[in-house]
Amino acid sequence: MTSILKPGLTMQAEQARHDLERLLYPAANWVQPSTDPEGRPVLDVLVVGAGMCGQSAAFGLLRAGVRNLRVIDREARGREGPWGTFARMLTLRSPKHLTGPDLGIGTLTFRAWYEAQHGAEGWASLYKIPTLTWRDYLLWVRDTVGIAVENRTALVSLKPEGDGLRATLEGPGGQETVHARKVVLALGREGSGSLRWPRFPSFDPRSPAASGRVLHASTEFPFAPMAGKRVAVLGAGATGFDNAATALDAGAAQVTLFARRTSLPQVNKSKWTSFPGFFHGFINLPDEWRWKFLTHVYSEQVPPPHESVLRCDGDARFAVRLGEAWTDLVPGDDAVRIETIRGSHVFDYAILATGFDVDLMERAELAAFRGAVRLWRDRVDAAEASQHAEASRFPYLGAGFELMACEGTALPSARNVHLFNWGSAMSHGQLAGDIPGLAVGVDRLVQAIASDLFVADAKKHHAALLAHAEPELKTTRYYVAP
Ligand SMILES: Cc1cc2nc3c(=O)[nH]c(=O)nc-3n(C[C@H](O)[C@H](O)[C@H](O)COP(=O)(O)OP(=O)(O)OC[C@H]3O[C@@H](n4cnc5c(N)ncnc54)[C@H](O)[C@@H]3O)c2cc1C
Structure with missing residues (x-):
């Protein structure tokens, strides 16, 4: 599926690109190149899943100068996520003015995209966003910000390799092995477990x-x-x-x-959680309070x-x-x-x-991590875990959406697998599932990945700092040759 841009949209895309250029997007790559022990080049980030969360994560990473990445999705273009496949509602359930995939850039918002085609009056008379219209908008954002998605390419398995990761992919050209420092799993609702x-x-x-x-x-x-x-x-x-x-x-x-x-x-309790305080603060609550909030939301049903x-x-x-x-x-x-x-x-x-069951450890792609990463059931007492069986199966993630190895388990690569989908909700709130929290989630994910990549290469960066010798005063009489 290719996008055919209406004239208004072409102009809108130009304006958005102009804004991106003003914001120096995409930022220059700063990550030190690396190779695995056998000298093979290593990807900095492999993003698996190019639905709303995966493409937004990739956009955020490019914006932060993490450019040695690949983005894959097992579906064909336009079939990523539920919108063009099994979402049978006529419109999104959320109100039309929500933001998220734009990552804070006004010219990339749904409203800007819609007004470019239908004018301010069209926007005023729009009740809610038709489902396929949302799908088309996501594709437009993806193309405008320049995310190259490799469609029909699935992650088959992910295995630890020292503190890095070895991914087996299955695509149009057959199987391939990819070595990556970080993997973002943006596999969607079903990708946190399976159909229920x-x-x-x-x-x-x-x-x-x-x-x-x-x-x-x-x-x-x-x-x-x-x-x-x-x-x-x-x-x-x-x-x-x-x-x-x-x-x-x-x-x-x-x-x-x-x-x-x-x-x-x-009453939709989940709707109550949709405000900046909750998005930013939830992660900083003690486990007991995170558990209290979200088990209440989930047990109430929508x-x-x-x-x-x-x-x-x-x-x-x-x-x-x-x-x-x-x-x-x-x-x-x-x-x-x-x-x-x-x-x-x-x-x-x-x-x-x-609906869907949450049971990340049952995902075939993650078989190598089964039994080795922390789940919420490890953090609450047995009675609570059995009362809220599904909540207890959610992975217990770290502050950057990373998996955490069980205590006493030597699995350094777990922290390089970032789960950016529904399965992160018990740890982070709904930052990688529903649209309203998406931009906050992307920021948090990108900060964590950029920070980890920098810290891991501190020695190389220090050497680069020592080697840095760009003269600033060459054009003045105060210049002193090194
Ligand atoms: C029917 C429905 C309606 C919704 N309506 C709303 C709404 O109105 N408002 C709202 O805020 N939220 C809504 N949501 C919730 C949420 O916005 C969507 O689920 C959204 O699609 C989440 O984006 P995602 O990127 O996490 O998942 P997805 O969009 O599902 O993307 C995940 C991608 O991962 C790919 N993938 C999975 N496994 C692999 C693999 N092994 N290898 C490669 N690729 C893989 C899939 O092909 C898919 O494209 C709705 C959800 C559903 C199901």
């Missing part, structure tokens, strides 16, 4: 009987075959309602949304946006069955039988809107 599949006695998500009839809402699948069919949706969050609405739009005969709870959550509810409600084909937990899911060749605490139902399709 609920457990039922008769259902195995890997079984072929399930394929095609039982679908996970956070994956891509066609809705056209649902025309004239009966569709069940499990889960009453935003994704549940958005999938129900998409099935209705596709002409489903009947869509029934089930939830265990007897009423929908009413209400579906009213726009998503209204998309479904009022359609005679739509029904909600609250307080009706599923007890079994039996996929058959022609239909799916769903047992609930109230009875038995037959549908043609079942969509599971059950």
Whole structure:
């Protein structure tokens, strides 16, 4: 997918580049070149994942003069992240004026981009940001600031190599090994663990009987075959309602949304955390307080946006069955039988809107680190950990989003793996997941990486300082030759 720029946008991109030039972007590279013990050149940073967080991290690094980097994404251009794939809402849930991927540069904001195409009136009449419009905006920022993403290139495995890292990548040209001093894992929501599949006695998500009839809402699948069919949706969050609405739009005969709870959550606690004090200060709270804040936020659950509810409600084909937990899911060749605490139902399709599980250590890419890095469960007492099982599986990260080796484990490279995705939330708050905290998160990540790269090379920098002999007074009569 290439971007075709409208004339207004071309001018906007020129203005933004002019601003970047005034800010001396990209800064000159200052990192000392390095090689591994066998003399092979080493990347300073490998950024894995070019969704919103990965591309913003790369932008921040280039701005800080860390230029020996590569950015990869396993998906094709335009398919990074949820926006063009499984995000089925019509608009973003956030308000239109949010900032983040611009990293504080006015001409790179969503508003500037939108006004360049639709004028001030267009901006005033925009209600919320259409999902694909946000995807296109992200691509425009990426191109304007000059981030070269290697698409269709996946990180297959990451292994410690002394205090550096050895990454195996799989791309269009086959497999390759890359040696990197730092790796930023910006793998997105699913990249903190995996899709959450609920457990039922008769259902195995890997079984072929399930394929095609039982679908996970956070994956891509066609809705056209649902025309004239009966569709069940499990889960009453935003994704549940958005999938129900998409099935209705596709002409489903009947869509029934089930939830265990007897009423929908009413308050979005996560929204309360979206202010600068929380973004900057959360990391400095003692563990006990970080745990208290975020376990409360997560245990409250997020209400579906009213726009998503209204998309479904009022359609005679739509029904909600609250307080009706599923007890079994039996996929058959022609239909799916769903047992609930109230009875038995037959549908043609079942969509599971059950979100993502956080369990970083289950990621295949990180198998070499399994059992060796700290998790939140190591920081709280056993009763708390079992009460908040998911929160306890989040990695316990350091101040620069770095993994931390378990006590007594010799794994110096762990601190060179920076987790910049949803999995960082228990440690840092929501700085690498939702849009509003993104710029604060990028700043923190970039400062940590730049600082580590500098400190590790202190000797080389000191030698460079001693060798530094640029005469300042050559054009004056006070010049003294060295
Ligand atoms: C449906 C949905 C709606 C959302 N709406 C909002 C909203 O309105 N407002 C808000 O603030 N937030 C919203 N969010 C949350 C957040 O903004 C998004 O999840 C956003 O995409 C996060 O960006 P990211 O870079 O962390 O992840 P992603 O955008 O998902 O990017 C991660 C990238 O990593 C790549 N990747 C993964 N594994 C590998 C690998 N091994 N090798 C190479 N590449 C890999 C993936 O291909 C992907 O492109 C929403 C999230 C979802 C799922």
